[in-house]
Amino acid sequence: MQLKQYPAPHIRNSQTTRGVMADAIAALSFLYAMAYYYHGPRPLVMGLGSVAICLLCDVLCTVIARRRYNLSDYSAVVTGMILPLMMPASVDYRIVAVAGIFAIVVAKAPFGGVGHNVFNPAAAGFSFAAICFGDALFTYPPADLKLPLWGSIEFPLTSSPAFVLRLGGTPNYDSMSILLGKYPGPMGATNILVLVACLIYLVSRGTIRWSMPLSFFATVGVLAFAFPRSAAGGLASVVYELASGLLLFGGIFLLGDPVTTPKREMSKVAFAVTSGVMVMLFRHFGNMEEGITFALLVMNAAVWGFDMAGEYVARMIRRRKLETFEGAKVPKKV
Amino acid sequence: MKLSKVRRYRKKSKLIAALFAHSPAVMIGLCLPFLIAASVSLRAAATLSLELLAVHMGSTGVALLASYYCPRRYRLPVIVTASTLLMVVMRLLLMVLYPAIVDSLGIYIYLMAVNGLTLTQTRALEDKAKPLPVLRKAISNVLGFSAIMFLLSLFREYWGSGTLWGVPVPAPVQLPGVLVPFFGFILVGFLLAATNLINKKLLGLAIRESALREARFTVVDEDVQL
Numbered sequence: 001m002q003l004k005q006y007p008a009p010h011i012r013n014s015q016t017t018r019g020v021m022a023d024a025i026a027a028l029s030f031l032y033a034m035a036y037y038y039h040g041p042r043p044l045v046m047g048l049g050s051v052a053i054c055l056l057c058d059v060l061c062t063v064i065a066r067r068r069y070n071l072s073d074y075s076a077v078v079t080g081m082i083l084p085l086m087m088p089a090s091v092d093y094r095i096v097a098v099a100g101i102f103a104i105v106v107a108k109a110p111f112g113g114v115g116h117n118v119f120n121p122a123a124a125g126f127s128f129a130a131i132c133f134g135d136a137l138f139t140y141p142p143a144d145l146k147l148p149l150w151g152s153i154e155f156p157l158t159s160s161p162a163f164v165l166r167l168g169g170t171p172n173y174d175s176m177s178i179l180l181g182k183y184p185g186p187m188g189a190t191n192i193l194v195l196v197a198c199l200i201y202l203v204s205r206g207t208i209r210w211s212m213p214l215s216f217f218a219t220v221g222v223l224a225f226a227f228p229r230s231a232a233g234g235l236a237s238v239v240y241e242l243a244s245g246l247l248l249f250g251g252i253f254l255l256g257d258p259v260t261t262p263k264r265e266m267s268k269v270a271f272a273v274t275s276g277v278m279v280m281l282f283r284h285f286g287n288m289e290e291g292i293t294f295a296l297l298v299m300n301a302a303v304w305g306f307d308m309a310g311e312y313v314a315r316m317i318r319r320r321k322l323e324t325f326e327g328a329k330v331p332k333k334v
Numbered sequence: 335m336k337l338s339k340v341r342r343y344r345k346k347s348k349l350i351a352a353l354f355a356h357s358p359a360v361m362i363g364l365c366l367p368f369l370i371a372a373s374v375s376l377r378a379a380a381t382l383s384l385e386l387l388a389v390h391m392g393s394t395g396v397a398l399l400a401s402y403y404c405p406r407r408y409r410l411p412v413i414v415t416a417s418t419l420l421m422v423v424m425r426l427l428l429m430v431l432y433p434a435i436v437d438s439l440g441i442y443i444y445l446m447a448v449n450g451l452t453l454t455q456t457r458a459l460e461d462k463a464k465p466l467p468v469l470r471k472a473i474s475n476v477l478g479f480s481a482i483m484f485l486l487s488l489f490r491e492y493w494g495s496g497t498l499w500g501v502p503v504p505a506p507v508q509l510p511g512v513l514v515p516f517f518g519f520i521l522v523g524f525l526l527a528a529t530n531l532i533n534k535k536l537l538g539l540a541i542r543e544s545a546l547r548e549a550r551f552t553v554v555d556e557d558v559q560l
Contacts, residue, residue: 098509110523131514132511
């Protein structure tokens with residue numbers, strides 16, 4: 001028998017960081033393709049610029065921390081791709097740059113870099129940009145309007161269904177427009193069909209577990225049905241709440257971050273349900289039309305509690321199983 | 335290893351450390367609310383620094399006298415009374431100089447009467463304390479607080495309002511989010527990290543130079559012996 005020596009951990013998943021990030025990049029590319037179809041090359045330039053800024057900041061921070069930069073770590077690329085998709089296609093390039101710099105230099109690097117960050121960098125970057133540039137971030141160009149690459153946007157900008165819901169109104173878009181993303185909103189968050197396809201792709205690849213987004217959307221749906229913000233009624237309100245703003249996008253790409261979410265399955269479900277409640281609270285009582293990023297940041301700070309509770313419950317279940325199996329009292333340490 | 339260079343560096347770095355990394359204003363969280371929430375403009379920093387100078391130095395003087403002539407159980411009320419009176423006087427003076435700034439600072443002007451730095455440092459005085467070391471420590475505390483306050487205010491006013499001392503200056507982008515208190519926490523953290531990094535780098539350079547010098551002298555000595 002030949003013994004081979006390897007460092008811990010000895011039980012490994014076949015997934016690697018590189019694989020997970022590559023899947024996310026592939027899914028985000030579909031959204032960039034739709035954004036290009038609607039608004040021309042400007043979204044692509046925004047994405048490339050954001051990725052470049054995030055990569056540069058990540059490399060600089062790694063060098064300052066006297067660590068070697070891992071070229072196969074695509075986390076900065078994913079953050080750079082996510083940020084512009086949460087913003088209007090008409091937003092200034094400097095705003096995207098500010099969000100990217102904040103995401104890496106403040107939300108990621110000081111906590112130890114990839115795998116050690118407490119907060120989702122993309123959510124933090126967008127939240128900071130929303131505080132600084134609220135007006136620019138929540139006014140959108142009409143769908144399928146080709147935007148110029150440089151210079152100011154001459155076209156009138158409108159508000160999104162999320163703003164209409166916040167005022168208690170009912171968005172005036174038919175179901176086909178909602179499915180195909182033919183309404184003003186964040187670049188990557190309006191194409192419902194493409195987003196659902198991305199979700200199916202990521203779940204089938206094993207990048208995210210199905211339980212988290214399902215629990216999250218179910219919670220939001222139940223709360224939207226029970227406490228509708230629009231006058232259209234319960235079921236229509238569910239559709240509008242799920243389709244408006246960054247809810248669907250955040251539930252797929254932000255909520256599923258493996259670093260900033262709990263580890264156990266039951267903890268993940270509890271986390272997703274609580275996140276759904278928090279998001280709806282922000283939507284009902286918050287100052288801004290979009291609160292998912294702020295809600296997620298608050299929930300990221302509480303992940304340790306979910307992990308602790310999950311471990312406690314798992315230990316209790318294990319003890320009960322052993323007691324039932326062996327018919328004897330099991331010491332408390334098990 | 336000859337550590338003379340290291341000792342010389344440590345003496346110099348004590349000043350930097352006292353002003354920044356080991357300043358009680360930051361390390362123990364004393365005066366942190368002023369650094370985080372009130373450091374939004376250079377004029378606010380100057381106002382609060384002047385006020386702290388008067389309140390802290392005056393309270394320290396009163397505490398010194400109290401350490402000679404006052405029983406311990408009455409010292410704290412005496413010190414707080416003195417600091418409050420000094421705060422009132424300073425507020426009246428500052429209202430004449432910067433009325434708009436004093437109004438904008440709101441409660442922080444009044445909070446200076448019971449700021450943690452003054453209360454902690456004055457309460458810790460032993461009986462019949464020596465005046466010179468106590469006053470030297472008090473002035474260094476005030477200088478440390480002022481240095482950090484000015485640094486933070488410079489950054490936040492430039493990037494948040496696009497002005498310096500109320501004068502508009504060109505800035506590539508204006509970030510109002512920088513003026514929000516949570517960003518003050520972030521800035522204080524970065525300032526401490528930068529100070530620790532610079533201290534470590536300089537100390538490392540000093541140790542390396544001492545070790546090299548020692549190695550050179552050792553080689554020469556061996557040659558001479560041979």
